[in-house]
Amino acid sequence: MxxxxxxxxxxxxxxxxxxxxxxxxxxxxxxxxxxxxxxxxxxxxxxxxxxxxxxxxxxxxxxxxxFGAGPEGTTDLTDAVVARPADEDPLTATAGVLADILDTATGSGVWHQQLLLLREHPELLGRMHAATKATEAALAEGIARRTDRTVADPYVLTTAATAMTALRVAVGLWLDHPESPETAARDHLDGVVALVRAGLAPPP
Amino acid sequence: MxxxxxxxxxxxxxxxxxxxxxxxxxxxxxxxxxxxxxxxxxxxxxxxxxxxxxxxxxxxxxxxxxFGAGPEGTTDLTDAVVARPADEDPLTATAGVLADILDTATGSGVWHQQLLLLREHPELLGRMHAATKATEAALAEGIARRTDRTVADPYVLTTAATAMTALRVAVGLWLDHPESPETAARDHLDGVVALVRAGLAPPP
DNA sequence: CGCAAGACTGCAGTCACTGAATACATAGCT
DNA sequence: AGCTATGTATTCAGTGACTGCAGTCTTGCG
Missing domain, CATH: 1.10.10.60 (Homeodomain-like)
Incomplete structure (x- = not known):
């Protein structure tokens, strides 16, 4: 990527x-x-x-x-969002990009160690926020281009922020359920996104 | 409070x-x-x-x-969520609590200065994340009680996280539009929540 | 008034982090 | 292969955040 x-x-x-x-x-x-x-x-x-x-x-x-902050190009993320199939709505497209990242990341051993470190020492969570914010901005840029809007548009900002939030929640769920296979991280993300798509309507 | x-x-x-x-x-x-x-x-x-x-x-x-990290009780937030009218769905109730906080906070001069400092120096954002996380956990606790679920439930976690995200986006929008009156912060939150409730469906 | 508790102070020390000058290995060119 | 330019690692000196300790002064209370 x-x-x-x-x-x-x-x-x-x-x-x-x-x-x-x-x-x-x-x-x-x-x-x-x-x-x-x-x-x-x-x-x-x-x-x-x-x-x-x-x-x-x-x-x-x-x-x-x-936590890495390695040479992970953020401009690539913008392009990735834009390059998604045209029939996908913004949330689906953005979530799809994040899901792909998740698939590659779950293969890395260091990544898992980093997550465990984060879980054991929550005071580090803040330090990672900068990287998260950069990613969110890149996603917003992609969504803006896709929908022919600006990055200051409430809809664009909300969608990008919510997508990142969904990723965060999904990873948290994944960490909380070590019994499921490693490939389940993406499934968690799908589930969370489904909840969001339903407008967070109260389930039965 | x-x-x-x-x-x-x-x-x-x-x-x-x-x-x-x-x-x-x-x-x-x-x-x-x-x-x-x-x-x-x-x-x-x-x-x-x-x-x-x-x-x-x-x-x-x-x-x-x-940024303060003053003696802001988080347990109060949990109770506030629970105490919301019974006919409100979880997202509405949570957003309502945050809106009330927003109303009181916008009256504080130091609070505004802190936000401007945060806006001008995003590298500080990470340090505030700890406080945000505590607030989110308190909200999740309230939602869990309201819906008779656990704090590990995906719906509970997603709703709490999304509500905090909505608050963050709304405050960002509020800061970006200094021309509107001070009381508009709550309106921004309402707008963002409305977008989420619509499942982030692409607007026309 | 006298005493205990707690807020403040000074000091010494550790460690994160930076800029500048330098040694060294590699890359690209002839 | 030899030469040079470039980038990487090192050493050194210095700033400033942060901590533990020992001691002083103020406040609260009997």
């Missing part, structure tokens, strides 16, 4: 990506072991064997290491 | 509350003037004439001074 143009991005960039991934993995693991606050940047860097300064060349803050 | 039990809480507590309020006010004002990062705790304390150590006796972090 991000970049399909670089089959071999060059040794230099590969090494950079490797250290970045190593830093994130160690950060998440240590965070789950001892709690995020108890983990110092120095400790993370010691395990990866890089200097603390290098850490901040990769991540703008310690928290950035915990 | 919070405490109506202490007519005169004693001189000591009044002075404490006064310094706390002074710290918050100065923090918000300086934050809007120079940006949150450029404002040092030392500068805030210098203006209020207390030691920096005292600052951290009142607020756990510098950001805590920017």
């Amino acid at each position: 991000t970049a399909r143009d670089t089959p071999t991005p060059g040794l230099r960039e590969r090494k950079k990506a490797a250290t970045r991934a190593a830093l994130r993995e160690v950060a998440v693991r240590l965070g789950r072991e001892h709690g995020p606050d108890a983990v110092t940047v120095e400790a993370i860097c010691a395990e990866v064997d890089v200097s603390p300064r290098t850490f901040f060349n990769h991540f703008t803050s310690k928290d950035d290491a915990f | 919070t405490a109506r039990d202490t007519p005169t809480p004693g001189l000591r507590e009044r002075k404490k509350a006064a310094t706390r309020a002074a710290l918050r006010e100065v923090a918000v004002r300086l934050g809007r003037e120079h940006g949150p990062d450029a404002v040092t705790v030392e500068a805030i304390c210098a203006e209020v004439d207390v030691s920096p150590r005292t600052f951290f006796n009142h607020f756990t972090s510098k950001d805590d001074a920017f």
